[in-house]
Amino acid sequence: MKIVILGGVAAGAKAAAKARRILPDAEINLYTDDTHISYSSCGLPYYIEGNFEDYRLLLVKSPEDFEKQNVHIHLQNRAVKILPLSKQVLIESLVTHEAFLVDYDRLIIAIGASPVIPPIKNVNLNNVFTLRKIEDGIAIRKKAESSKNAVIIGGGYIGIEMLEALVKQNLNVTLIEYAPTIMQNFDDDMSKLIQEQLNYIQEDRFTILTSEMATEFSGDNDGIKAVRTGTGKEIPTDFVVLCAGVRPNTAIAVDAGIEIGITGAIKVNERMETNIKDIYACGDCVEEKLIISNSKIWLPLGTNANKEGRAAAINACGGDEKFPGVLGSAVTRCLGFTMSMTGLSVKAANALGIETVFAKVTKDDKVGYMPDVNNITLKLVADKNSGKLLGCQAVGAGDADKRVNTVTSALLAGLTVNEFFHNDLTYAPPFSPTIDPLLNAAQILSEKFNSAV
Numbered sequence: 001m002k003i004v005i006l007g008g009v010a011a012g013a014k015a016a017a018k019a020r021r022i023l024p025d026a027e028i029n030l031y032t033d034d035t036h037i038s039y040s041s042c043g044l045p046y047y048i049e050g051n052f053e054d055y056r057l058l059l060v061k062s063p064e065d066f067e068k069q070n071v072h073i074h075l076q077n078r079a080v081k082i083l084p085l086s087k088q089v090l091i092e093s094l095v096t097h098e099a100f101l102v103d104y105d106r107l108i109i110a111i112g113a114s115p116v117i118p119p120i121k122n123v124n125l126n127n128v129f130t131l132r133k134i135e136d137g138i139a140i141r142k143k144a145e146s147s148k149n150a151v152i153i154g155g156g157y158i159g160i161e162m163l164e165a166l167v168k169q170n171l172n173v174t175l176i177e178y179a180p181t182i183m184q185n186f187d188d189d190m191s192k193l194i195q196e197q198l199n200y201i202q203e204d205r206f207t208i209l210t211s212e213m214a215t216e217f218s219g220d221n222d223g224i225k226a227v228r229t230g231t232g233k234e235i236p237t238d239f240v241v242l243c244a245g246v247r248p249n250t251a252i253a254v255d256a257g258i259e260i261g262i263t264g265a266i267k268v269n270e271r272m273e274t275n276i277k278d279i280y281a282c283g284d285c286v287e288e289k290l291i292i293s294n295s296k297i298w299l300p301l302g303t304n305a306n307k308e309g310r311a312a313a314i315n316a317c318g319g320d321e322k323f324p325g326v327l328g329s330a331v332t333r334c335l336g337f338t339m340s341m342t343g344l345s346v347k348a349a350n351a352l353g354i355e356t357v358f359a360k361v362t363k364d365d366k367v368g369y370m371p372d373v374n375n376i377t378l379k380l381v382a383d384k385n386s387g388k389l390l391g392c393q394a395v396g397a398g399d400a401d402k403r404v405n406t407v408t409s410a411l412l413a414g415l416t417v418n419e420f421f422h423n424d425l426t427y428a429p430p431f432s433p434t435i436d437p438l439l440n441a442a443q444i445l446s447e448k449f450n451s452a453v
Ligand SMILES: Cc1cc2nc3c(=O)[nH]c(=O)nc-3n(C[C@H](O)[C@H](O)[C@H](O)COP(=O)(O)OP(=O)(O)OC[C@H]3O[C@@H](n4cnc5c(N)ncnc54)[C@H](O)[C@@H]3O)c2cc1C
Pocket: 006, 007, 008, 009, 010, 011, 012, 013, 031, 032, 033, 034, 040, 041, 042, 043, 044, 045, 077, 078, 079, 080, 110, 111, 112, 113, 114, 131, 132, 133, 158, 249, 252, 282, 283, 284, 285, 300, 301, 302, 303, 304, 305, 331
């Protein structure tokens, strides 16, 4: 059995390791255009921040580790064409520029996503970075350590993580977001709260500009010197990090006749099969099913990529494994402030035509006399007609994510708010108040739902 894997970060590396465990005698070759494999992109902001000195701590498994398991890793080798009829892939070496064909019995596509480069004049100036790969992290950290000012374009998860990283590197940071609020995945009231609270934490070290578009970079041969915005602001800077989102890498799949879904990412079934026999796809290049609404979504997250890589490998090796989909759970932190969510926000539910009821509470995360007590604001959302829980957003300096992680199980089980309200959560003063904020929210939501029906 010849298994060929394209891409080797989260999904591809996971698929390679799993395939080797299932089929000890299979010939497994992994081709990637990258210089590294099996690394934690998620850790890059924390490396840039200075939490640890050696970027190699981000590397999970080396090509040598794989080679010891008889998995052959081919770095800097790009797949340029898939030939499904002859079951071959055309690979081009980025070092020698030679092209050659490799045969497969099963092909696993795990070529991920790439940063969006927004249409800003002079966007190619030196010291304008994107953050995706190990080299990006090394370059940004090096520049940050010798700079005073930085601009971040985009206020989503990665932009917000870069804000923390660069503030901790003692830079004056300006974050520019064209939407009216940062962290657009959250409902607007929660996004506004996030922004207010971040400003409250450390206003003097950074500026967040919303409803503002970076339109032009200016500089010279040394690189960028300033960012101009649509409203005429001129922001001097030593470098820029573009965090304007990512898009799935699909070109070679499209070229091979592989079907693309409504989200623009590769369409796969629950077994991670594409529409072409013996070709599987996983990770940031594929779309997922959103379990709650049974609709399609593209959620390029490391946690999904790992699970999908595992499922793709099991099925490519002859097994029968299903990846049922995602809830849309995510978490991040900025300067001690946690932002976490799962399921549908009110905004997302309404966009799907679902009417909602919600409850929002701001409470202590522990008993008030504990020295490390902090606030969290929690928004619990349910379907107005059925009472079924739809999602939860929680933000604050306290333990927000553990409340969200409790709701994920309720969403998977399809619980209504009236059922969830009886949840027997743990209690002791260092961990929560006697009645957890989540149960407070559930109680209010339950009353709202019951009085509405
Ligand atoms: C800064 C940052 C922070 C993040 N933080 C989090 C987090 O906290 N939590 C979370 O869940 N997720 C996080 N993510 C997202 C997570 O890193 C990705 O979801 C994950 O890396 C996806 O893995 P993947 O293997 O599908 O794709 P990728 O990581 O994109 O890897 C694909 C690989 O394929 C290679 N490739 C592309 N085209 C070809 C080709 N034609 N031929 C050969 N090779 C090719 C690419 O060079 C790349 O090496 C973060 C991402 C970034 C950038």
